Amino acid sequence: MAWTGHLDLHYTRDGERTIALDRHEGPLRVLQRLYPEGPGICHHVLVHPPGGVVGGDVLRLDARLAAGTHAVLTTPGATRFYRSAGEPALQHTEIQVADGARLEWLPLEAIAYSGCEAENRMRFALAAGAEMMGWDVLALGLPATGQAFERGRFRTHLELPGVWLERATLAADDHRLLDSPLGLAGHKVVATMWFAAGSPLAAARRDALLQAARDVCEDSALAATAGVTAPHAEAVVLRVLAARVEPAQQLLLRVWTAWRRSAWQMDAPPPRIWRT
Numbered sequence: 001m002a003w004t005g006h007l008d009l010h011y012t013r014d015g016e017r018t019i020a021l022d023r024h025e026g027p028l029r030v031l032q033r034l035y036p037e038g039p040g041i042c043h044h045v046l047v048h049p050p051g052g053v054v055g056g057d058v059l060r061l062d063a064r065l066a067a068g069t070h071a072v073l074t075t076p077g078a079t080r081f082y083r084s085a086g087e088p089a090l091q092h093t094e095i096q097v098a099d100g101a102r103l104e105w106l107p108l109e110a111i112a113y114s115g116c117e118a119e120n121r122m123r124f125a126l127a128a129g130a131e132m133m134g135w136d137v138l139a140l141g142l143p144a145t146g147q148a149f150e151r152g153r154f155r156t157h158l159e160l161p162g163v164w165l166e167r168a169t170l171a172a173d174d175h176r177l178l179d180s181p182l183g184l185a186g187h188k189v190v191a192t193m194w195f196a197a198g199s200p201l202a203a204a205r206r207d208a209l210l211q212a213a214r215d216v217c218e219d220s221a222l223a224a225t226a227g228v229t230a231p232h233a234e235a236v237v238l239r240v241l242a243a244r245v246e247p248a249q250q251l252l253l254r255v256w257t258a259w260r261r262s263a264w265q266m267d268a269p270p271p272r273i274w275r276t
Contacts, residue, residue, distance in 0.1 A: 004026050005028030013066060018041060058089075065096065079108070079110045081110065084152070093105075104134065154170045185241065189244060201234060214228055
């Protein structure tokens with residue numbers, strides 16, 4: 001039986017506090033609002049009680065951040081896309097960030113199990129004056145246990161309208177992409193992280209973000225397979241290839257810490273859910 005889940009989040013400002021109204025249909029919801037950094041930053045944990053996504057499932061998240069709000073969204077664990085009997089599974093995220101609002105999109109990894117037919121579609125629309133940082137981590141198969149991604153396809157769609165659009169299809173039988181040194185070179189984990197704004201970043205600020213990420217990468221065991229660029233005046237993008245999830249996730253966490261300090265002059269306490 002396929003599941004259809006829809007979660008709608010609306011963040012607004014109530015004095016010094018970022019609050020949120022949430023509505024859900026089906027098996028996609030959010031835990032209570034948390035404020036580990038004070039009332040201005042709302043931390044939310046997205047949960048999918050069935051624990052995995054299979055063929056025919058459709059999960060949709062819509063969120064709106066009003067002016068002056070700051071939301072941190074994460075997950076309690078990996079999103080698992082299981083083997084499909086034929087129908088594709090879809091996870092669709094659409095978030096609008098208003099002028100003066102900040103979004104941090106920090107889900108844990110997605111795992112593409114062998115035999116899955118799945119798509120992860122993300123779109124983040126930033127108004128002038130809005131800013132966000134986010135990441136997307138994909139593991140093909142289960143690298144830690146040697147369970148290979150032998151069949152199936154995983155599609156990704158990542159969009160910052162007018163700034164950056166990326167589409168990819170990772171098919172298990174596409175060895176030119178998965179194994180070629182001009183492709184993934186046999187790496188099973190692909191990670192992308194970005195800092196984006198709704199208007200062009202000042203050159204000094206952009207260069208500081210680039211240098212902060214480069215410093216972290218150079219001091220990492222993944223230095224040879226990580227790199228950061230500014231493909232647009234409104235975005236800085238980090239790419240990482242790894243054999244396993246944990247080293248890639250640790251690198252992203254360190255860059256997140258560095259970017260928070262550089263761009264927003266804030267510390268970066270990891271969400272408690274990651275430590276439980």
